[in-house]
Amino acid sequence: MGSEGMKQPWKIGMFQCAGLMGAWKLPENTATDFLDLNHWLTMARRCEDAGVDFLFFADDYGYPVVGDGIPATALRGGVQFPKADPTMILPALAAVTERLGLVTTLSTTVEKPPMVARKMATLDHITNGRIGWNIVTGAGQNASARLFGLPMTEHDLRYEIAADHVDLSLKLWEGCWDEGGLVIDREAGIFADPDKVREIEHHGPHFDAKGLLPVPPGPQRTPMLFQAGASVPGRDLAAKYAEAVFLAAEVPALTAQIADIRRRAEEYGRDPRSIKCLIAGTFVVAETEADAHALRARQTGTRSLEDAAASYAFFTGLDLSVMDPDKPLDVEAALTQTGRTNVERFLGPDAPTVREILEEFQRNSVMGAPFIGDAGQVVDQAQAVIEATDADGFLVQPDHTGTFDSFIDLVMPELRARGLVATDLPAMTLRERLLGTGTPHLAPEHPGAAYRRDVASAKSPATA
Numbered sequence: 001m002g003s004e005g006m007k008q009p010w011k012i013g014m015f016q017c018a019g020l021m022g023a024w025k026l027p028e029n030t031a032t033d034f035l036d037l038n039h040w041l042t043m044a045r046r047c048e049d050a051g052v053d054f055l056f057f058a059d060d061y062g063y064p065v066v067g068d069g070i071p072a073t074a075l076r077g078g079v080q081f082p083k084a085d086p087t088m089i090l091p092a093l094a095a096v097t098e099r100l101g102l103v104t105t106l107s108t109t110v111e112k113p114p115m116v117a118r119k120m121a122t123l124d125h126i127t128n129g130r131i132g133w134n135i136v137t138g139a140g141q142n143a144s145a146r147l148f149g150l151p152m153t154e155h156d157l158r159y160e161i162a163a164d165h166v167d168l169s170l171k172l173w174e175g176c177w178d179e180g181g182l183v184i185d186r187e188a189g190i191f192a193d194p195d196k197v198r199e200i201e202h203h204g205p206h207f208d209a210k211g212l213l214p215v216p217p218g219p220q221r222t223p224m225l226f227q228a229g230a231s232v233p234g235r236d237l238a239a240k241y242a243e244a245v246f247l248a249a250e251v252p253a254l255t256a257q258i259a260d261i262r263r264r265a266e267e268y269g270r271d272p273r274s275i276k277c278l279i280a281g282t283f284v285v286a287e288t289e290a291d292a293h294a295l296r297a298r299q300t301g302t303r304s305l306e307d308a309a310a311s312y313a314f315f316t317g318l319d320l321s322v323m324d325p326d327k328p329l330d331v332e333a334a335l336t337q338t339g340r341t342n343v344e345r346f347l348g349p350d351a352p353t354v355r356e357i358l359e360e361f362q363r364n365s366v367m368g369a370p371f372i373g374d375a376g377q378v379v380d381q382a383q384a385v386i387e388a389t390d391a392d393g394f395l396v397q398p399d400h401t402g403t404f405d406s407f408i409d410l411v412m413p414e415l416r417a418r419g420l421v422a423t424d425l426p427a428m429t430l431r432e433r434l435l436g437t438g439t440p441h442l443a444p445e446h447p448g449a450a451y452r453r454d455v456a457s458a459k460s461p462a463t464a
């Protein structure tokens with residue numbers, strides 16, 4: 001698979017969260033400016049000028065919880081904490097950019113479908129169709145459940161809820177307003193055509209609704225749909241609904257995850273190539289290889305093993321600091337109801353010890369091993385991973401400065417010189433930009449497309 005058709009240019013997204021990330025302790029790092037709007041405006045403009053495809057904001061309501069509280073080390077060390085609300089920042093970024101895609105996470109465990117549908121439909125308008133929704137069931141579940149005063153929903157049940165959530169959201173985006181439903185004829189006094197605007201009904205296993213999305217459809221109708229969370233039910237959710245997936249793993253696990261998502265997509269009647277698989281990639285790049293390795297050493301030196309344990313607790317709910325460092329995770333650990341990706345990752349025949357897991361988390365956290373070297377070297381390494389995995393591009397981690405400056409200044413020119421990325425793309429919707437199918441709307445075989453009444457009736461004119 002992957003050999004047929006033309007080689008597509010790599011898709012390049014940039015990873016952020018509206019809070020502290022990575023090596024914030026380095027003096028040149030700017031992540032502590034996360035509550036200063038100018039920090040984000042500058043970053044968005046730079047990304048747009050560099051020709052990258054989109055800027056992504058991860059989000060969740062969680063923070064590390066171990067036992068019954070927040071470990072002091074998480075507060076002191078700024079581990080998965082603090083963070084602001086990215087949906088409050090995105091409109092400002094839309095105002096200073098014209099081509100850059102803007103993607104954010106909204107959790108299906110926390111947010112209700114009409115809220116997601118309304119926010120995303122509004123953002124689709126004000127970004128001119130450049131918005132994407134990253135569908136997650138949510139990291140930091142144990143903390144998030146406490147914050148909302150709710151019992152923690154079991155892991156697999158969260159994914160069942162997610163599927164029902166997306167199904168209802170799709171009905172709201174696709175089913176309420178036909179094309180031409182918005183009339184705005186002042187002379188005739190008609191705002192909307194009652195024959196083309198309606199309430200949808202949904203009676204799913206977890207959500208019941210009869211209602212109208214009060215926002216008329218934006219350029220994409222449904223925002224471009226992303227997904228993150230690579231546990232088995234996570235991959236299944238991606239295969240059913242996602243148009244792009246974020247993955248963080250290394251070869252060969254990454255190759256297997258991508259093949260599994262594409263196989264499942266085919267089972268759902270979708271074109272397996274229509275899902276863009278994006279690898280969360282760390283590029284430690286400098287003018288020389290030696291400088292890059294020195295940079296890497298400085299970055300890793302900012303994270304203690306205690307920070308790593310707090311970060312691991314955030315993603316999995318497991319406290320490695322109280323486990324036997326010389327043994328692998330025990331089977332009971334695998335039953336965690338918090339995130340699964342970073343538990344499953346460390347099980348199996350060659351399972352590392354708890355100490356090795358901590359060291360791995362100290363170095364790379366949830367990401368795979370970084371690409372390190374000068375521009376030519378990191379692109380060689382990235383190319384090898386793309387070839388080994390059949391992936392479509394990268395979600396680039398911020399560098400030691402908390403920005404993407406080194407990637408933009410050193411790696412982007414190298415990618416362009418090798419013809420690996422598209423150049424000088426005009427303004428278009430995010431879906432058109434990433435999928436290249438020439439339409440801003442969901443593909444006809446996407447489950448959401450079936451909810452468009454005008455499309456359904458247009459398919460069978462004989463019955464009109």
Ligand SMILES: Cc1cc2nc3c(=O)[nH]c(=O)nc-3n(C[C@H](O)[C@H](O)[C@H](O)COP(=O)(O)O)c2cc1C
Pocket residue numbers: 057058059060105107134136137138139140155228229230231232234246247248280315338339340341342366395
């Ligand atoms: C690149 C990338 C971005 C992610 N972004 C988010 C995010 O914004 N919010 C979130 O809760 N989880 C995010 N996740 C997923 C979490 O790491 C976690 O796996 C997931 O929320 C729990 O699902 P799981 O049980 O399938 O692992 C992201 C994962 C990756 C690889």
